[in-house]
Amino acid sequence: MPDFLALFKEPWSKLDADTAAILARIYTNAADEAPIFTRTPKGARDLINRFLPFYISAGAPAIPHIEERKIPAASGDIRVRLYDPGAPAPGPATVFLHGGGFVTCDIDIYDGVSRQLAKRSGMRVVSVDYALAPEHPFPVPLNDCIAAIRWVASHGGEWGIDPTRIAVAGDSAGANLALAATIALRDAGQSPIRGTACMYGCYAPDLKTASEQAYGGGPYLISAPEMAWYWNHYLAKPADRTNPLAAPLYADLRGLPPLFITSSEFDPLRNDSEMLVEKLKAAGASHEFRLWLGTIHASVNLMGWIAAMGPRVDEVGAFLRRVTEKI
Secondary structure, eight states: OOOHHHHTHHHHTTSOHHHHHHHHHHHHHTTTSOOGGGSOHHHHHHHHHHHSHHHHSTTOOOOSEEEEEEEEETTEEEEEEEEEOSOOSSEEEEEEEOOSTTTSOOTTTTHHHHHHHHHHHTSEEEEEOOOOTTTSOTTHHHHHHHHHHHHHHHHGGGGTEEEEEEEEEEETHHHHHHHHHHHHHHHHTOOOEEEEEEESOOOSOOTTSHHHHHHTTSTTSSOHHHHHHHHHHHOOSGGGGGOTTTSGGGSOOTTOOOEEEEEETTOTTHHHHHHHHHHHHHHTOOEEEEEETTOOTTTTTTTTTOTTHHHHHHHHHHHHHHHTOOO
16 A cells, blocks of 8 residues: 555645645545556546545535436436525526546536535536546537536526526536537527636646646646546547637637636646636636635535635635626
């Protein structure tokens, strides 16, 4: 069994105390597990399903009304789940797209995150169980997400949702999908999206950025080899690697609704967000950026263990409320 406490003592010393403590716990408990990038997709999902819910569910609040149904999408019928914190109806809603590298996780794994977002924003949240790669590579997961956003706009009234007050949010791969869906719906000419929150997203399959080199060696939960594994499963064709809907860092970013972009200080994907922000500035796009100091990728998933994350997610919630205010 590797002695991670000794191996990563120096890199973890730079983190905030809560982040360092939960990383030590995770790495110790997973010391005998093979890394995700050495597994098959099924093997990776088995690991995630066994291991992750305990950490993501910590501190998740009770939500008075949760309801699920299936809707038609690109991959077939997919699940969408409503989290209603008791907000007045009709009211705004956030369509939430979970992370997991396009290959792992689902709305069950992300139940705790969806509960936190609904409670802290005071808004209804609709979590989308889009299809996963490699069984469903790009663009199928994205098209599932677009179908879900359109469904909320056309049928959300059944759940007390005002179709003119919809926002989108996602983390990691879900942030990629949230931004790509926002771009695609802009291009379609009839977007219901009033604003999009993207938390520590992956926006292009570039594994040679400074942050990948600095933080992708293994101490900070995800690694550069793991990100390569995810991208290789999601992008089945070489041309997909520069498609702006697969790699939205390469997209035309003009004419988008307001964006809230976050990145974590010790995240291999940090530069993805920083490069995106520079492109948003050049495009004159309305945006806000937050660099979450002292923490790592997936810190929202671990907010039950990291005290600093509560106020940070509250700020995401405030943005979602602000962009969906009644006009």
